[in-house]
Amino acid sequence: MKFDIKNTKLAPEGKRRIEWAEKDMPVLRSIKERFQKEKPLRGLTIGTCLHVTTETANLLITLKAGGASASICASNPLSTQDDVAASLVKDFGIAVFAIKGEDNKIYYKHINAVLDMKLHYTMDDGADLVSVIHTKRKDLIKNIIAGGEETTTGVIRLKALEKEKRLLYPILAANEAMTKHFFDNRYGTGQSTLDGIVRATNRLLAGSNFVVAGYGWCGRGLATRARGMGAKVIVTEVDPVKALEAVMDGFDVKPMREAAKIADFICTVTGDINVVDVEDFRVIKDSCIISNSGHFDVEINLNALQKLSKSKRIVRNFVEEYTMKSGRKIFVLAEGRLINLASAEGHPASVMDMSFANQALGAEYMIKNRNKLEKRVYVIPEVIDRNIAELKLKAFGIKIDKLTAEQRKYLSSWEIGT
Numbered sequence: 078m079k080f081d082i083k084n085t086k087l088a089p090e091g092k093r094r095i096e097w098a099e100k101d102m103p104v105l106r107s108i109k110e111r112f113q114k115e116k117p118l119r120g121l122t123i124g125t126c127l128h129v130t131t132e133t134a135n136l137l138i139t140l141k142a143g144g145a146s147a148s149i150c151a152s153n154p155l156s157t158q159d160d161v162a163a164s165l166v167k168d169f170g171i172a173v174f175a176i177k178g179e180d181n182k183i184y185y186k187h188i189n190a191v192l193d194m195k196l197h198y199t200m201d202d203g204a205d206l207v208s209v210i211h212t213k214r215k216d217l218i219k220n221i222i223a224g225g226e227e228t229t230t231g232v233i234r235l236k237a238l239e240k241e242k243r244l245l246y247p248i249l250a251a252n253e254a255m256t257k258h259f260f261d262n263r264y265g266t267g268q269s270t271l272d273g274i275v276r277a278t279n280r281l282l283a284g285s286n287f288v289v290a291g292y293g294w295c296g297r298g299l300a301t302r303a304r305g306m307g308a309k310v311i312v313t314e315v316d317p318v319k320a321l322e323a324v325m326d327g328f329d330v331k332p333m334r335e336a337a338k339i340a341d342f343i344c345t346v347t348g349d350i351n352v353v354d355v356e357d358f359r360v361i362k363d364s365c366i367i368s369n370s371g372h373f374d375v376e377i378n379l380n381a382l383q384k385l386s387k388s389k390r391i392v393r394n395f396v397e398e399y400t401m402k403s404g405r406k407i408f409v410l411a412e413g414r415l416i417n418l419a420s421a422e423g424h425p426a427s428v429m430d431m432s433f434a435n436q437a438l439g440a441e442y443m444i445k446n447r448n449k450l451e452k453r454v455y456v457i458p459e460v461i462d463r464n465i466a467e468l469k470l471k472a473f474g475i476k477i478d479k480l481t482a483e484q485r486k487y488l489s490s491w492e493i494g495t
């Protein structure tokens with residue numbers, strides 16, 4: 078089996094950590110047990126470009142239990158957990174092409190190594206497999222049945238392809254499931270982003286001015302959790318509705334240029350480019366800590382920051398100090414890449430349980446319906462989405478009420494009014 082990882086000797090530590098995550102992934106476990114019996118993915122080759130974490134390892138093990146052969150490359154150069162990569166290769170026979178800290182050239186070499194596996198199904202977090210297939214490796218498409226996409230940014234890229242009528246195979250947008258974005262994006266990003274910032278800096282959040290750029294599901298989660306840690310949270314937005322929601326959720330809302338002047342922390346979660354830009358760097362308060370938790374490393378304009386500064390140096394793992402010509406210092410975490418996966422371990426297993434249940438059941442659904450699918454972006458059927466929520470509640474030991482026959486009738490009637 079081909080692979081390219083840091084060190085196979087790290088496997089025992091990786092295996093222990095994969096097992097630790099598994100304990101908190103009961104929904105995925107139940108899918109794995111069924112897949113083991115039914116083999117719905119028998120004979121399929123699945124290529125994945127995902128963050129190589131303990132949680133992803135459990136997804137890959139589930140796909141393998143379903144009869145697929147699976148391989149993985151990283152969906153971010155800094156998110157790979159090298160011990161997990163080692164264990165996947167040594168203990169689970171899964172081909173891994175990922176090394177934490179790989180440069181751009183190796184990153185794409187690893188993507189191509191996965192694409193060389195004659196794939197029937199692609200699974201992306203950010204649409205890099207799809208993008209390379211649609212630009213440089215169109216010859217692979219005849220073999221591909223369908224794909225899955227994990228994240229908001231990936232779905233935006235896929236919808237752009239679909240709109241131009243250039244999407245060449247059907248893709249399931251796992252992100253669009255309720256049991257994905259309501260939980261992973263909100264509670265997962267909320268907790269793991271703070272975890273990343275705190276692990277990188279060991280700075281106190283209580284009493285600080287914490288600026289959250291973007292009030293989508295990820296921004297909401299982050300703003301809420303930062304407030305929970307005692308920070309004074311300021312939200313920046315471009316969408317008037319989301320800005321209004323932030324106001325009514327009790328947050329201060331300001332333009333970035335104003336917020337930057339008083340920020341102790343700025344964290345971007347928008348999915349857009351240059352959210353912290355040259356004019357912001359000119360006014361940012363001394364010693365401000367800037368990080369990003371959006372998918373790509375484009376949200377902080379680091380080129381502009383570099384030009385405005387007279388020197389830079391690494392002061393701690395994942396912390397780079399830029400000294401401006403005025404003497405002010407600005408700290409950037411993890412080169413502006415996903416802070417929650419670079420300096421921490423990404424979202425906790427309990428939320429990834431539902432995200433990856435959507436990927437596993439989504440793959441089964443797409444394969445089962447392969448003859449009916451068009452070259453479109455699909456959303457998982459609501460019954461599957463709700464079933465994931467039911468399984469999660471069951472795992473928590475929580476019971477809920479059921480509609481009575483009378484209530485069901487009332488809800489489907491129009492005659493009864495005042």
Ligand code: ADE
Nearest residue numbers: 128130132133422423424
């Ligand atoms: N994205 C965010 N957190 C993650 C995790 N723990 N594993 C895989 N992908 C993730």
